[in-house]
Amino acid sequence: MVVDTLARLVAFPTVSDRPVDGIAAYLAERAEALGMRVERLDSPMPGKCNLVCSAGPQGTDGLVLSGHMDVVPVEGQPWSSDPFVLTQRGDRLHGRGSCDMKAFLAATMEGLARVDLRRLQREIVLVWTHDEEVGCLGSRALVEQLAGRPLPSLALIGEPTSFQVLRMHPGHAAARITCVGRAAHSSKPDLGANAIRLAGRVLDALERLADEWRHDVRFADMLERPFVVMNVATIRGGSAINIVPDRCVVEVGFRPLPGMSPEVLYAQLAERACGVDAENVTAELLRVTPSMLTPTGTRLEELLRPHARVAELGAASFATDGGNLERLGMRTLVFGPGSIDVAHQADEFVPVDELHKAVDVVAEVVARACGEA
Numbered sequence: 482m483v484v485d486t487l488a489r490l491v492a493f494p495t496v497s498d499r500p501v502d503g504i505a506a507y508l509a510e511r512a513e514a515l516g517m518r519v520e521r522l523d524s525p526m527p528g529k530c531n532l533v534c535s536a537g538p539q540g541t542d543g544l545v546l547s548g549h550m551d552v553v554p555v556e557g558q559p560w561s562s563d564p565f566v567l568t569q570r571g572d573r574l575h576g577r578g579s580c581d582m583k584a585f586l587a588a589t590m591e592g593l594a595r596v597d598l599r600r601l602q603r604e605i606v607l608v609w610t611h612d613e614e615v616g617c618l619g620s621r622a623l624v625e626q627l628a629g630r631p632l633p634s635l636a637l638i639g640e641p642t643s644f645q646v647l648r649m650h651p652g653h654a655a656a657r658i659t660c661v662g663r664a665a666h667s668s669k670p671d672l673g674a675n676a677i678r679l680a681g682r683v684l685d686a687l688e689r690l691a692d693e694w695r696h697d698v699r700f701a702d703m704l705e706r707p708f709v710v711m712n713v714a715t716i717r718g719g720s721a722i723n724i725v726p727d728r729c730v731v732e733v734g735f736r737p738l739p740g741m742s743p744e745v746l747y748a749q750l751a752e753r754a755c756g757v758d759a760e761n762v763t764a765e766l767l768r769v770t771p772s773m774l775t776p777t778g779t780r781l782e783e784l785l786r787p788h789a790r791v792a793e794l795g796a797a798s799f800a801t802d803g804g805n806l807e808r809l810g811m812r813t814l815v816f817g818p819g820s821i822d823v824a825h826q827a828d829e830f831v832p833v834d835e836l837h838k839a840v841d842v843v844a845e846v847v848a849r850a851c852g853e854a
């Protein structure tokens with residue numbers, strides 16, 4: 482049954498540049514069939530929405546279960562079968578999103594069917610988001626959409642962690658740096674100003690900053706790279722071999738740790754980049770996905786522990802919607818079926834037994850967190 486549900490979810494090709502209203506309508510229908518209240522929160526982007534479903538006494542402090550409805554693209558990947566047709570080979574279920582993270586969505590709908598939602602003492606709230614894979618845009622919108630609404634203070638995000646409980650992750654921020662030069666015929670380069678060479682000097686300055694960041698070590702007990710990581714991600718400049726380029730644009734990502742201000746880090750980055758040539762280099766902060774840090778000892782941790790594959794709480798290297806849920810006042814843990822190592826790749830899969838286990842976990846955790854009487 483949960484396999485059928487997962488197959489239905491995988492069949493919606495919800496790559497982030499495509500709509501999610503189809504899968505949202507299906508999930509809404511499933512939640513309504515369970516007797517849940519359903520709210521669809523539309524985005525100004527066409528075809529995009531967040532979905533909030535709830536049951537139990539409104540405004541009571543139960544539990545939030547959260548996941549994203551979108552998936553990453555499949556283009557150029559060597560899939561062995563149609564990525565949008567869930568395909569079982571051996572004990573694995575393959576399909577785009579099978580692991581990241583429609584397995585958790587399917588397990589939630591099946592797990593809740595085993596709980597008598599009419600008898601809950603505290604509220605269960607499902608938060609399904611759009612555009613997580615392109616910068617947690619849906620959950621960022623939720624911060625305003627749900628502001629002022631009383632929500633449970635504990636949240637579980639079912640990202641694939643192979644059932645390890647994760648309680649922190651760095652954030653992610655993106656910046657764009659534009660270097661401006663002056664075009665000239667390449668036979669007379671002295672009449673122009675080469676924007677690509679200017680960008681080269683900017684990259685050197687950024688590498689020095691990245692090195693300084695590497696020496697500011699924090700959370701060494703939890704992170705493999707316990708510092709702010711920087712990645713020069715894209716560069717675009719020049720139009721023809723015989724023209725001195727007048728423009729070069731560089732995009733840079735960096736990952737602020739909990740407790741650090743992304744804006745302060747960006748200000749350092751902008752200062753270094755623009756410091757190379759203040760007249761011809763400009764910088765802008767494109768977007769910020771907040772970091773997440775949840776204290777140990779929450780009630781949710783206690784409920785997840787018996788199901789955890791390893792006793793230690795860990796950190797994710799990737800960002801999740803958890804940073805935005807934290808801004809809504811939730812203490813969030815990340816825990817779910819499937820491995821992040823196969824996510825985003827060709828032949829992504831979730832092991833069948835982990836999918837079934839996730840159904841059991843959801844049923845038990847909800848019954849205990851929300852007090853099925």
Ligand SMILES: [Zn+2]
Nearest residue numbers: 549581582640
């Ligand atoms: Zn994910």
